[in-house]
Amino acid sequence: GENVEQHPSTLSVQEGDSAVIKCTYSDSASNYFPWYKQELGKRPQLIIDIRSNVGEKKDQRIAVTLNKTAKHFSLHITETQPEDSAVYFCAASRATGNQFYFGTGTSLTVIP
Amino acid sequence: DVKVTQSSRYLVKRTGEKVFLECVQDMDHENMFWYRQDPGLGLRLIYFSYDVKMKEKGDIPEGYSVSREKKERFSLILESASTNQTSMYLCASSFQGAPGEQYFGPGTRLTVT
Numbered sequence: 001g002e003n004v005e006q007h008p009s010t011l012s013v014q015e016g017d018s019a020v021i022k023c024t025y026s027d028s029a030s031n032y033f034p035w036y037k038q039e040l041g042k043r044p045q046l047i048i049d050i051r052s053n054v055g056e057k058k059d060q061r062i063a064v065t066l067n068k069t070a071k072h073f074s075l076h077i078t079e080t081q082p083e084d085s086a087v088y089f090c091a092a093s094r095a096t097g098n099q100f101y102f103g104t105g106t107s108l109t110v111i112p
Numbered sequence: 113d114v115k116v117t118q119s120s121r122y123l124v125k126r127t128g129e130k131v132f133l134e135c136v137q138d139m140d141h142e143n144m145f146w147y148r149q150d151p152g153l154g155l156r157l158i159y160f161s162y163d164v165k166m167k168e169k170g171d172i173p174e175g176y177s178v179s180r181e182k183k184e185r186f187s188l189i190l191e192s193a194s195t196n197q198t199s200m201y202l203c204a205s206s207f208q209g210a211p212g213e214q215y216f217g218p219g220t221r222l223t224v225t
Contacts, residue, residue, distance in 0.1 A: 001171075006154075009152070031211070032210075032211035032212070034213065034214075036216075042218070043116075043202070043216040043217060043218050043219060044155070044202070044216045045216070046213045046214075049213070089154060089155065093211040094211070098143050098160075098162075098206055098208065098211050098212075098214075099145075099157060099160060099170070100145075100155075100157070100211075100214060101157075102147075102154045102155040102156075103154055104152060104153060104154040105152075105154050
């Protein structure tokens with residue numbers, strides 16, 4: 001089955017700096033890669049996703065890049081703000097079936 | 113606006129008790145999922161369902177069962193709760209077809225003593 005690895009497990013940045021979280025996956029059949037943000041005590045919520053026919057996607061301060069050959073994808077947050085502090089999860093999913101394989105999460109702290 | 117609700121936010125049960133966790137979604141989603149979330153382990157899939165009365169094992173089904181009698185409702189059952197099942201349980205739902213967003217419920221923090 002699919003194996004998703006996520007690094008780093010914790011990340012601290014100064015407000016205004018950029019943050020990068022990286023994930024690798026093992027199954028070349030995976031073609032959908034969502035990123036979820038979970039604030040303390042709240043449910044995970046989708047913040048951005050990318051499909052395998054696209055190499056990069058951007059939404060304001062958030063961007064995701066995908067390298068299918070190397071089987072890795074990354075979340076980039078620019079101009080970080082304290083409200084970006086949360087746990088971020090990456091996931092991978094195949095075209096057939098809708099099962100997500102999640103990474104182990106990255107706890108991001110933005111220091112004011 | 114998609115809404116996924118879970119029957120309890122916090123639950124305390126004793127070892128050996130039978131525990132029911134319920135999840136309801138109001139968006140006519142075909143797919144429903146149960147995950148458990150533990151620090152450092154991320155979200156691990158217990159069971160999922162693509163249709164009424166249909167279920168598939170996820171990565172960690174041991175000690176759990178599920179029931180889906182109606183499209184909008186997916187129940188997770190702990191037949192005989194054990195202390196190692198103390199965890200946060202999250203339900204999610206999504207449309208069938210090409211993979212897309214899973215919408216999560218608020219979670220149930222289960223403590224087994």
